[in-house]
Amino acid sequence: MNALQIKKGATKHSAYNLRPTFSEIEERHTLAVLVENEPGVLARVIGLFSGRGYNIESLTVAEVDHTGHLSRITIVTKGTPQVIEQIKAQLGRIIPVHEVHDLTVEGPSVERELAMMKVVCGGDKRVEALRLADIFRANVVDTTLHSFIFELTGAPEKIDAFADLMRPLGLSELARTGVAALSRGE
Amino acid sequence: MKREMTGAKMVVQALKDQGVDTIFGYPGGAALPIYDEIFQQNDIRHILVRHEQGAVHAAEGYARSTGKVGVVLVTSGPGATNTVTGLTDALLDSIPILVITAQVPTFLIGSDAFQEADTVGITRPCTKHNWLVKDTDALSGVIHEAFHVATHGRPGPVLIDLPKDVQFATGNYEPPKPSTSHYQPRVKGDMEEITELVAAIEKAKRPVFYTGGGVINSGPAASQLLTELVDATGIPVTSTLMGLGAYPASGKNWLGMLGMHGLYEANLAMHGCDLMINIGARFDDRITGRIDAFSPKSIKAHIDIDPSSINKVIKTDIPIVGDVAHVLEDILKVWKSRGRKTDAEALVKWHRQIDEWRKVNCLAYKPSETSIKPQYALERLEALTKDRKDRFITTEVGQHQMWAAQFLGFEQPNHWMTSGGLGTMGYGFPASIGVQMGNPDALVINVAGEASWLMNMQEMGTAVQYRLPVKQFILNNERLGMVRQWQELLHGERYSQSWSEALPDFVKLAEAFGAKGILCKDPKDLDDAIMEMINHDGPVIFDCLVEKHENCLPMIPSGKAHNEILLGDAQTQGAIDTKGSVLV
Numbered sequence: 001m002n003a004l005q006i007k008k009g010a011t012k013h014s015a016y017n018l019r020p021t022f023s024e025i026e027e028r029h030t031l032a033v034l035v036e037n038e039p040g041v042l043a044r045v046i047g048l049f050s051g052r053g054y055n056i057e058s059l060t061v062a063e064v065d066h067t068g069h070l071s072r073i074t075i076v077t078k079g080t081p082q083v084i085e086q087i088k089a090q091l092g093r094i095i096p097v098h099e100v101h102d103l104t105v106e107g108p109s110v111e112r113e114l115a116m117m118k119v120v121c122g123g124d125k126r127v128e129a130l131r132l133a134d135i136f137r138a139n140v141v142d143t144t145l146h147s148f149i150f151e152l153t154g155a156p157e158k159i160d161a162f163a164d165l166m167r168p169l170g171l172s173e174l175a176r177t178g179v180a181a182l183s184r185g186e
Numbered sequence: 187m188k189r190e191m192t193g194a195k196m197v198v199q200a201l202k203d204q205g206v207d208t209i210f211g212y213p214g215g216a217a218l219p220i221y222d223e224i225f226q227q228n229d230i231r232h233i234l235v236r237h238e239q240g241a242v243h244a245a246e247g248y249a250r251s252t253g254k255v256g257v258v259l260v261t262s263g264p265g266a267t268n269t270v271t272g273l274t275d276a277l278l279d280s281i282p283i284l285v286i287t288a289q290v291p292t293f294l295i296g297s298d299a300f301q302e303a304d305t306v307g308i309t310r311p312c313t314k315h316n317w318l319v320k321d322t323d324a325l326s327g328v329i330h331e332a333f334h335v336a337t338h339g340r341p342g343p344v345l346i347d348l349p350k351d352v353q354f355a356t357g358n359y360e361p362p363k364p365s366t367s368h369y370q371p372r373v374k375g376d377m378e379e380i381t382e383l384v385a386a387i388e389k390a391k392r393p394v395f396y397t398g399g400g401v402i403n404s405g406p407a408a409s410q411l412l413t414e415l416v417d418a419t420g421i422p423v424t425s426t427l428m429g430l431g432a433y434p435a436s437g438k439n440w441l442g443m444l445g446m447h448g449l450y451e452a453n454l455a456m457h458g459c460d461l462m463i464n465i466g467a468r469f470d471d472r473i474t475g476r477i478d479a480f481s482p483k484s485i486k487a488h489i490d491i492d493p494s495s496i497n498k499v500i501k502t503d504i505p506i507v508g509d510v511a512h513v514l515e516d517i518l519k520v521w522k523s524r525g526r527k528t529d530a531e532a533l534v535k536w537h538r539q540i541d542e543w544r545k546v547n548c549l550a551y552k553p554s555e556t557s558i559k560p561q562y563a564l565e566r567l568e569a570l571t572k573d574r575k576d577r578f579i580t581t582e583v584g585q586h587q588m589w590a591a592q593f594l595g596f597e598q599p600n601h602w603m604t605s606g607g608l609g610t611m612g613y614g615f616p617a618s619i620g621v622q623m624g625n626p627d628a629l630v631i632n633v634a635g636e637a638s639w640l641m642n643m644q645e646m647g648t649a650v651q652y653r654l655p656v657k658q659f660i661l662n663n664e665r666l667g668m669v670r671q672w673q674e675l676l677h678g679e680r681y682s683q684s685w686s687e688a689l690p691d692f693v694k695l696a697e698a699f700g701a702k703g704i705l706c707k708d709p710k711d712l713d714d715a716i717m718e719m720i721n722h723d724g725p726v727i728f729d730c731l732v733e734k735h736e737n738c739l740p741m742i743p744s745g746k747a748h749n750e751i752l753l754g755d756a757q758t759q760g761a762i763d764t765k766g767s768v769l770v
Contacts (some may be wrong), residue, residue: 036368039318044310051311082497089494095315095335095369 028057028078029104030111030181031088036096037063037071044094045073054087055079058113058156058178070098076179101183108184114177115159120147121170129169136162147172193322194219194353197259197286200329202229203361206257208248208623209233210241214261215301216288219353224259233623233652236644238265240616242272243642245283247620250603251578253405255336256283256620262290263301266347267308271610273343274312278607279428280403282341284332285313291351292320305347314342320349322357330362339371340492341403371491375508375516383463383487383504384520390461390485391532392539393421396444396473399428399606400466400490402599404510409599411514412465413437419521419528422540424452426467427591428606435595441540445473446742447588450548450751451540453740456481457748458539464488466510469499470607471769479747489513548740549592550754558709560586560661560732564593564633567659570716576628577601578621582614582638585667585738590633612641618656619648629657629720636662636729637686646699649725657719658727663734664689671737692729699725707731744769 035041042061049056058076063069077087084102091100103109117138119129126148133140133150136158142149152162156179163174191199197220201209210233213221224232235241238260245256260269266287276283290299306318315335317328325348332344387393395416401408409432416423416439423433424441433440442449444456456462462484467473469488474480480500487504488496496505506513521527551561571577572595579594580603581587587604596602603621605613618632632639639660649656669684693703702722706715706729719726741752 040306040310043307047311086494086498089492089496089498093340093492093494098368 023081026078026080027084027104028076029084029102030109030179031075031077031091032099032101032103032181033073033075033091033097034099035071035073035094036098037069038096041071041094041096042073044096045075045091048090048094049077049087052086052090054083060178060180074178074180103181103183106183109181110184111155111179111181112153113156113159113179114151114153115163116141116175117150117152117163117166117171118147118173119150119166119170120172122146125169129166132162132165132169138162189359190356191359192219192223192354192356193319193325193348194223196322196325196357196359197329197348197353198223198227198230199359200326200362201257204255204330204333206230206255209257209259210235210244210248210620210623211259212238212241212261212265214263214265214288216262216290216350217259217265219350220259220286220288220348232259233619233648235616235619236647237642238268239271239612240619240642240645240648242269242276242283242285243610243613243616244620244623244645244648245285246272246276246279246281246613247580247603247617248624249281249283249620250402250617251600251621252624253600254624255333256281258283258285260285261288261301262305263303265301266303266305269345270308270312271608273309273345275605275608275610275613276343277312277314279605280341280399281343282336283343284336285343285345287345287347288353289318289347289349292349293351295349305345309345312343313345314340316345316347318347318349319352322352322355325352325357326359326361330360331365331367333362334365334367335369338369340400372507373491373509373512375489375506375513377516377520379504379506380513380516381520383506384517384524386461386485386487386504387419387421387463387521388524388527389529390421391529392455392459392536393419393461393463393533394441394455394459395421395423395433395463395465396425396456396467397423397429397432397465398426398467401429401432401510402466404466404491406599408466408509408511408514409433411511411518415514415518415521418518418526420530420533420537421463421528422455422537424448424455426470426473426606427604429467430591430602431596431599434597436597443591445470446475447592447738447740448742449592450546450740450753451543453742453748453751454543455540459484462486464490464502465514466490468495471499474499475742475750476745476747481748546753548753551736554733555709558707558712558730558732560589560663560736561593562709563659563661563712563730563732564589566712567631567633567716568594570713571629571631571720574629576625578603578618578625578628578630580604580614580617580621580630580632582632582634582641583609583611584635584638585663585671585736586633586635586638586661588668588738589661594633611638613638615639615642615656615658616645616648618658619645619652619654622654622656623652630655631657631659634658634660635667636660636664636689636692637666640686640690643695646696646701646725646727650700653724655722655724655726658725659719659730660692660728661730661732662689662692663732663736665734667736668738670735674737675743692727696725696727701725701727703727703729705729705731
């Protein structure tokens, strides 16, 4: 995938919609931030969130363009419309940040997360765990006589739902990657 | 053209190629290779400060007064950590400076080596950008990029951390070339928004320009364009602390400074206007007071090069992202092409209203024949120096700073240097050294309080060593005046830790450094003493003993609106209510 092909900013003026939308209602937004993959760039982004008191619900990062040394950071954050606009503007101020996209407002997008769950159980519970895994299309990636590790990909809500079902069956460990997201269409 | 040289030589070469002729610094173990190169050339003058914080403030004063980038060179560890206050100061006031910090060799990084500190980690939140250079081949490119970043977009401080082995190693030097950086902030404003603003100007009945440091940062052309626009439209103009001098104080549309200690007429004009045009200011809390009562009936336009300034605090109706000079040029063009229209009748009425507010004479104070009122001292300083076009003023932070902003008039940009955003006590003296370095024949006066001045008094050594005739005009009330004022207003006159005992004899202190000291305590002697200070060819410490319990007024107490401003004869007891008391 070529990371540079993501659409430019959503409005005709700039990447930021500067017309105010002051409201007290908190919204959940998924931001895709394209950054130069240089030392400290993640610290700059995280430092911005902690320094200015913004929320991070989830954050994933990996290099997506090896020749251009660009990484894509996907951040899920929560805030009033004014705070969300500030977050985007503040991200845009960071020198190694090339592009900031608000996938939540720039049209439809797909969000996926990968989770691994260790479930320790026996007897009927073991059968039930496997049956539920089948329904959720989770894969078994490790097994012993007393445990499974399930691998599951999906929207965060699907992973929450599967984890809730596994908990009474003996969920002992849970690892999640955080959200990766792309806008739909070309 | 590529040339091989050591990293240390590259630093000096790159600075020369960037047009740097003055740097401020302090050597130490990790910086020695660069200092060795500085020793072997004559193009760049190095000013040895007495503390690294002083070097950064001096570079800020140099940058602010010359429009060039101020450059600082310090060693690793404590040398680097001592620059943090200055870097934060420059970040908040958008001053372009480059700080080069030496670092322990790359192979010792992370080992808690002697004088090692995680400089890029520590300074990440207080620089616009910073770099740790681990490869000598990359060094010249990083230095040129650093100048680009410091001066483009909203200016700010940048830092390069340079390990000692990278300074010793040899690499390819590349001279500056047109920037290929992806960092190219837009300077032209959106024409649709500009036209919308012009249409609003044509219709406005009570418009006001609210200008800030961004006008100064945009360069002298921005100040000229502002003056042209203000005088052509006849719209009154007020400015923040950082923007003083962009529009001349003698101009007929000048309202004076606004904000917490701003003028009554300026703050009431802001409160009562129907169109507010913010040019290069950022709705700082010293300006807005209570947000929900801030200029409730106005359309707000905001011109700023930094998109994050827009809608950060105050909802903006007409946002224009761009460089002030570029945007003002377009506004003038559009306004002229549409027939230079304003609602002249309404403007006459608006000016008449403002004249009514002006009659309140908000800067009035009770004169005294026996003691020097700080306001009187500044009035006399203004009277005796205002005709000098080469007068530069720096200040420390506190009451004296606000009085200086109220009582001194600035006719041109870049002649007023003060710590606005961070409010750094100890800024003014080293800044005055930087200003004097950039303007060798000018009259540079640091208006100070005795407490602030003591915070960086070691720089007397620098002033004397380089024969810099900086005038330290200290309004000495033997108090932390602004702290004392707040304690009077808010904390039942319990003056906790806000007076200075065991102050030095400033005349003897000056003499101990080999400078001149002047003591003045009688208002009758003041004029002669000020002239003696100005006429002395060398650094002077002027110890002006002033009234000890004078309050700085007008004042908009924290948590209050612009129209709740306190005036000189107001009852100040309990002026800040419990809701306001949590604010600063």
